[in-house]
Amino acid sequence: MTRLVKVGSAGDEVEWKEALKNIQPDDVLLLEPGYYQIEPGFNVVDLTIKGTGSSPEDTVIEGYFVLGEDCSFFTLENIALNTKTKNNAIFVEYAANTYLTMRNAVIHGGNDDTAGIAINGKCTLELFSTKIVGASLSLFESADFRITMNDSLIDYPSDKYAAIGIQGKGTAIISSSKINGSVSTYPGSNSELDINNSQIDKLLVHGSTWMNMINSSILARDDTALYLSDESWANIIRCTFAGGVFVDKKVKLIMQNCRMDRLIVCDQAQITLNNCTILSHADFQDQVKADATRTAFSGGNHFEYFLALNKNAILKGKDLILNPNGSLMAVHDNSRIKLKVLSASQESIDIEGLSESNIDIIGLKWKIKKND
Secondary structure: OOOEEEEOOOOOOEOHHHHHHOOOOOEEEEEOOEEEEOOOOEEEOOEEEEEOOOOHHHEEEEOOEEEOOOOOEEEEEOOEEEOOOOOOOEEEOOOOEEEEEEEOOEEEOOOOOOEEEEEOOEEEEEEEOOEEEOOEEEEOOOOEEEEEEEOOEEEOOOOOOOOEEEOOEEEEEEEOOEEEEEEEEOOOOEEEEEEEOOEEEEEEEOOEEEEEEEOOEEOOOOOOOEEEOOOOEEEEEOOEEEEEEEEOOOOEEEEEOOEEEEEEEOOOOEEEEEOOEEEEEEEEOOOOEEEEEOOEEEOOOOOOEEEEEOOOOEEEEEEEEEEOOOOEEEEOOOOEEEEEEEEEOOOEEEEEEOOHHHEEEEOOEEEEEEOO
């Protein structure tokens, strides 16, 4: 039976240490504003802790929690959790099968290699209006998870570790949230990743990952701001990329109504572009098969080619817009290109290559420029 336990210093309230000593499953602890400490690695039973202040920072718990096989649910609401020692703030053990919910909560980490939330076992995780600052959300190899993240922030811009690191198997849904740092699915992971109306510094997708990304943006400006690899499948709609999109191995990718600075696709990847814009450079290599419709390929001053193919890559396109801006097109080796051009920024283009038989372009004059 659920008990409401008021914790504080008033006459009708229970002291914190006494409340912890006498916890029963399904208890709801209502904490008045203040600072509270828990013993290191406090083992949680079925428990809800709510702060009664006007903001999470009014009610601070110092320490870290462990969720084991005896915990079927744990809820933190309107609470700030500070973990000063080098430990995961909330650790879900391998044997666990639990439900973890955080509402209007804050986790403060130490900007080290520990996690704000680390999941080893089976866990349904809900983050609503929650912040994790100076620590990551880490899902380890043995994790079996379902994550719902809404209106939340993870602020962990590390060069070594992911802000959200996904191994194991499960589904992660990130909506209306911001990630200051990278989101990574690792080789060996088997997961579904859904990103909606969110902003991420960098996104690295490996393993057998099924990804849907809608109305979101990637802020990093390097070539691999979005990196898709292994046997992943991705559907990306109405997204923007300040830097590059890099695709390799056996990825299958569909992009619709997207805008990016540059695009590099190699190995055996397959890509479909519909109503997209590439601002500086597009490069298709190896055994790539690419299909583009109503897509604009433009050139940037710092790239020799605005559009390049090599080895056995194939690009088919219709109703395309070509804006070379003085740069060249390259069709090298045994690569092939078949395009129907809707409009272009110049009357003719130079194409660097060896054979005219590999080039079929309608709607634009072109001439071949033999490469050495």
